[in-house]
Amino acid sequence: MSGDHEPRERVAGALRALADDAELRALLVGSAEPIEAALRGAPASVRARVEHVAATEIVAMDEPPREAIRRRKNSSMRIAIDLVKQGRAAACVSAGNTGALMAMAHFVLKTLENVERAAIMSAIPAAHGHTHMLDLGANTTATPEQLRQFATMGAIVARDVHGIENPRVGLLNVGVEDIKGHAVVQAAHALLAASPLNYVGFVEGDAIFSGAVDVVVTDGFTGNVALKTMEGLADFIGDRLRHHFGASVRNRIAGLVARPVLRRIAAELDPRHYNGACMVGLKGIVVKSHGRADRIAFARAVSLAAHAARSGLTAHIAQALETQGS
């Protein structure tokens, strides 16, 4: 129960997910008092499916990953991952320090056989619903073989967790022609074309939103830059809307009239509705929530983790990578 805020929103989010899903149980890891306080008033039917697991410390948001592994063995993050390792939990959800979560999950759970590196995957709103993109920042470089593994894992998540049959996979590049791009994407392109995946070839950045593909594969450097660029542009457009709709009485009135429609569009693009990034390729399910997630967003991340666990995601990824060799 680390993250940017006190645990109230995350406990409330977990309760929300439990209320929506009668088969779900939650282990809330953290210090007793704030968790007990946040649980007060929960309906008995939900409360009965919550268990508290004590943790005496937290991983700070700016703590270097290696320090966290070495020094935070009693942190809520570490204990939650340990619960997955021990088989006591089917999945771990955290809103904490991303780098530390990734490093600890790698260290404790290890990657699946035939997986060299785990990747971070998330859903991004697009013309056809959502595009699923990885790696969003777990690794700053990727070999062609690792990109192929990301593609395989991404296709399984798109199918098993998001219900997309035969997902179309694209490899992010600076052009769609076969000759485009550097040596790494060229070699990955050849591997993917020879794979059993529904590989459509190279795509450019605009394909993230166009609906042309279901899964966009890239290295964690490019993926993270693209993600932060999207977030920055969306914030910038939001600021310009607020600025101009507040610039005069006339504009403020126009803003009031347009507000219901603008709110609906903002909701469609709202990261809360697609909160939860899967760390794919580990021997266990770990979902990263946004650090600033409120209860609605955190509930989405919990539901995503539950869905991934029930669909047998880990086993399916292992199987797909075994079939394809590594």
Place this chain on the structure above:
Amino acid sequence: MSGDHEPRERVAGALRALADDAELRALLVGSAEPIEAALRGAPASVRARVEHVAATEIVAMDEPPREAIRRRKNSSMRIAIDLVKQGRAAACVSAGNTGALMAMAHFVLKTLENVERAAIMSAIPAAHGHTHMLDLGANTTATPEQLRQFATMGAIVARDVHGIENPRVGLLNVGVEDIKGHAVVQAAHALLAASPLNYVGFVEGDAIFSGAVDVVVTDGFTGNVALKTMEGLADFIGDRLRHHFGASVRNRIAGLVARPVLRRIAAELDPRHYNGACMVGLKGIVVKSHGRADRIAFARAVSLAAHAARSGLTAHIAQALETQGS
């Protein structure tokens, strides 16, 4: 006068730029008939500053760069670049095939001394006006030294062409902490920190819009992906606005009321108002216009080229790189 459309819009754009700038002269390179047709009706004061240079062929938008260099010696693109090489033109503006333009410009003009690779640089709307970003796709990889050269060139363009005193330069990465990123950005970070530039350090994708820096430096792969991602997201948001404001009578009325404000915001973000990407690092000025540019946008690109030529951009870049060694 190649590009996605017939030359009418580009001739009209050139005339517009000439009308705004009494000292400017234009050489219009292409086949006579469509250019003469587009010139009809131009005021005499403008018409007197236009000269037609015949070209019998064009570079197709999908023509591979190497083919274009080898086979299109009589194309409008090649002749326009040759005019710069010969000193008959102070700058070349083209809305044609970007890859072919870059390759031909490299081949004919060559890079400046101390410049290993030229880069594509453009202005992107941001909270403080514009951020200037390079490389947007000329090179799919860049060494640390090349990134340092891009930073130096970018700072000179920001100063001389866009009037930004002591521009703040950021290096695009997956985090702002010194330890973040792969070996190439780590090494470039060290080179930049030791340079005379006003280097603020690593920035993430959202800094393109936040106003935190004036120049964002990255390799052409990452830069192109970020640019296309922005374009894709802006188009997607535009589509959602059109969809929702057209979804019912009530929403259509709301859309009519909000339209003046939405139009102003769209204009701020409109690529036409910042059309024109500089190919920096060459022995001559080459500006790439969007292929779909209309007259307003093309006039912007022509004015940008004129401004770059008058400011002595090429000499200043050469000087800055000489001072810094290479």
